[in-house]
Amino acid sequence: GQQLNQSPQSMFIQEGEDVSMNCTSSSIFNTWLWYKQDPGEGPVLLIALYKAGELTSNGRLTAQFGITRKDSFLNISASIPSDVGIYFCAGLPNTGNQFYFGTGTSLTVIP
Amino acid sequence: GAGVSQTPSNKVTEKGKYVELRCDPISGHTALYWYRQSLGQGPEFLIYFQGTGAADDSGLPNDRFFAVRPEGSVSTLKIQRTERGDSAVYLCASSLTGPNTEAFFGQGTRLTVV
Numbered sequence: 001g002q003q004l005n006q007s008p009q010s011m012f013i014q015e016g017e018d019v020s021m022n023c024t025s026s027s028i029f030n031t032w033l034w035y036k037q038d039p040g041e042g043p044v045l046l047i048a049l050y051k052a053g054e055l056t057s058n059g060r061l062t063a064q065f066g067i068t069r070k071d072s073f074l075n076i077s078a079s080i081p082s083d084v085g086i087y088f089c090a091g092l093p094n095t096g097n098q099f100y101f102g103t104g105t106s107l108t109v110i111p
Numbered sequence: 112g113a114g115v116s117q118t119p120s121n122k123v124t125e126k127g128k129y130v131e132l133r134c135d136p137i138s139g140h141t142a143l144y145w146y147r148q149s150l151g152q153g154p155e156f157l158i159y160f161q162g163t164g165a166a167d168d169s170g171l172p173n174d175r176f177f178a179v180r181p182e183g184s185v186s187t188l189k190i191q192r193t194e195r196g197d198s199a200v201y202l203c204a205s206s207l208t209g210p211n212t213e214a215f216f217g218q219g220t221r222l223t224v225v
Contacts, residue, residue, distance in 0.1 A: 004153075031211055042115070042202055042216035043154070050211070088153050090214075097167040097210045098144070101153030 006089055006102030014110050019076040021105040023089030031092040032072040033099065034063050036085045043088055047074070079109045113137075115217035117203050123223045124193055132188040132220045136205030143186050144214060145178055146202040154202050160186060161209060193224045 006023045013019060023032070031050055035043035047058050049065035049072060056063055060077045072089055086106050090099040116135040124130050136143050141162055146154035156170040160180045168178075175193075180186040190197055200221050204214040 006153075033213065035216075040218075040221075042117075042204075042218045045213055045215055048213045090153075092210050097159045098156035098170065099210070099214065101146075101155070103153050104151075 004089060004091060004100050004102040006105055008105060009103070010106040010108070012108045012110065013079055015079060015081060017079055019079055019083070019107060020073065021087060022071060022073045023091070023102045024071040025091055025093075025100075026070070028069040028094050029072075029091035030069075030094055031099075032063070032065050033090040033092075034061075034072070034074050035088045035090060037088060037104075038085045046087075076107075079107075081109050081111055083107060084109050115203055115205055115215055117201075117217035117220050119220060120218065121221045121223075123225060126193060126195060126224055128193055130190050130193055130222065132190075132201050132222070134186045134188070134203030134205075134217060136184065136186070136203070137215060138184075140205035140207055141183065142206045142209045142212070142214075143180060144204045144206075145186070145188050146204065146216075148200045148202055148219070157188070157201075159210070190222075193222075195224045198222055198224045 034046045037043045047063040052069045054065040062075045064073045086104045088104050089102040118133045143160040145157040148154045159167040162183045175191045178188045200219040202219045204216045206212040206214040
């Protein structure tokens with residue numbers, strides 16, 4: 001199946017710092033979704049991207065659909081303790097019905 | 112309902128038993144997906160329904176796994192002769208019209224096979 005490389009695997013940052021994470025694929029994707037998952041919960045949708053080059057914000061979160069359609073980026077500005085969790089990218093390839101997920105980025109915010 | 116609802120939230124079963132996991136999608140969503148998530152991993156696709164029909168079941172690991180959605184709303188994932196390796200969190204998601212629309216997840220069912 002498709003492989004999504006998500007990095008970094010984990011991050012430890014001070015409250016107030018900005019965060020960047022990314023996801024890359026060997027194939028072209030039509031849609032990118034970014035999710036946050038807390039322990040014992042299902043993934044919660046943060047941002048959806050549908051067009052190459054698209055830049056979309058949701059509060060302090062900004063995500064971009066890479067021009068090559070093989071990557072996506074998520075930035076979190078001015079991190080706060082409730083940003084702690086695991087962030088997953090998910091991509092829908094050019095052909096197919098399933099979203100492929102990255103392995104996740106675990107974010108820890110130190111107050 | 113307001114969100115995707117999954118029951119039970121936790122299920123412990125003995126090896127070899129049969130289990131059913133239920134998913135109640137967001138009202139009006141025609142697309143429904145089942146995913147499986149192992150510890151420390153991202154969700155892995157199992158099956159996708161469009162309405163009542165399984166449009167893509169390529170992620171089902173073997174013939175012990177089966178899912179239905181008889182009325183195009185609630186779906187049931189069925190696992191026969193459970194094995195310890197089936198232990199995972201089973202996630203259900205729904206989207207309005209299909210894979211190219213935003214998918215919203217339930218809280219998952221944590222299945223433990225002992």
